[in-house]
Amino acid sequence: MTAATVVTFPSGAVTGSGTVVRVEGDVVVLDATPFHPVDHTWPDQPGDAGVLRSSSGSAAVSDTLMAAVSDDGSFAVGADIPVKRGGQGWTWLVGHRLADAAPAWLIPGVVVEADVDAPLRGGLSRGHTACHLASLALDAALADLWRKEIRVDPLGNPDFEGLANQSSRIHADGSVDEYRLGKSLRKAGFDSEGFAASVAERQARINELLAGWVASAAASRIDVEGPTIVDRRTWRCDLPEGEVGFLCGGTHVASLAEFASITVSLDLSDPQLLVMTTTAVPAQ
Incomplete structure (x- = not known):
């Protein structure tokens, strides 16, 4: 079962590494990330942009959103999440939305360097x-x-x-x-x-x-x-x-x-x- 995403942005981190745990279309979920996601219930601060890199290539992240998977396996991103953050019966994740389609090398199990657009x-x-x-x-x-x-x-x-x-x-x-x-x-x-x-x-x-x-x-x-x-x-x-x-x-x-x-x-x-x-x- 997927665990909740570990985040390092509260400390001010803009770089880090994580393992890909899920790819859904143009949305990539890591086990840990420095990227800050926009909140789907009170979207005051926009999500981070940046790049995911590995020895096989790089993929631009255009936006970062809340994501969640229900106990019965339903996956939802951003405004499509039907419950408030922390709602019971859901595991809470950070989704990295790519600027383009996910490259072939970006699959579960791959370790990537996650670099936020620091400026x-x-x-x-x-x-x-x-x-x-x-x-x-x-x-x-x-x-x-x-x-x-x-x-x-x-x-x-x-x-x-x-x-x-x-x-x-x-x-x-x-x-x-x-x-x-x-x-x-x-x-x-x-x-x-x-x-x-x-x-x-x-x-x-x-x-x-x-x-x-x-x-x-x-x-x-x-x-x-x-x-x-x-x-x-x-x-x-x-x-x-x-x-x-x-x-x-x-x-x-x-x-x-x-x-x-x-x-x-x-x-x-x-x-x-x-x-x-x-x-x-x-x-x-």
């Missing part, structure tokens, strides 16, 4: 860390707009991010997040009108916080509960206000010193939808 990974890691920091700064900047007590974020501020975020898309050195400002948020106690009247001030406060955090050069890491793709992972960062952490399946920088700056822009063109665009500039 792309670096940009996505910066984008993901910046996205989390921006969400914390957003919560802090909106903290005085709540009329009722609600759950709090890792810094102790009302969790606007957790209640309102409906979409997050990470790209190299940035992200775009959408927040629904509807009736349910107002019922929870959020002053949407007060926010609409002070968007520019809130944006300035977010960027002030982000500038301070970048200047702190705080350490950042991923803690893991186990070695496989299905084991829980938590991003942690030692901000000046204290350590913060989120459950997170993505990749991140090792230090905020990797940024020259992180800034956001807030767009409330639609009074029911806040769009926050986060831009990271890498340190030289």
Whole structure:
């Protein structure tokens, strides 16, 4: 029976070796990989690209996805997986989607070197860390707009991010997040009108916080509960206000010193939808 894929990307690895355990069309599964897959249930960070190599040749990987095989042998990839990650009755895998058809030499039992596109990974890691920091700064900047007590974020501020975020898309050195400002948020106690009247001030406060955090050069890491793709992972960062952490399946920088700056822009063109665009500039 196939075992869950062992992953090394949480440590920042971009190279490694693995044994091919399954080839399904243009999707290759290894027993171990440094490649990070896009999550099929919350596809915020894109999957890695790169190359699989052996003495017989090389095969370009265009995307990396979650894959799973059920106890009765059904194999599914990406959005075709019918259950959430970690669901019972399924073994969880990482699928490497090839840019072309699988070459004849790429068969089960072959050992390959797996090389991730490191510049792309670096940009996505910066984008993901910046996205989390921006969400914390957003919560802090909106903290005085709540009329009722609600759950709090890792810094102790009302969790606007957790209640309102409906979409997050990470790209190299940035992200775009959408927040629904509807009736349910107002019922929870959020002053949407007060926010609409002070968007520019809130944006300035977010960027002030982000500038301070970048200047702190705080350490950042991923803690893991186990070695496989299905084991829980938590991003942690030692901000000046204290350590913060989120459950997170993505990749991140090792230090905020990797940024020259992180800034956001807030767009409330639609009074029911806040769009926050986060831009990271890498340190030289």
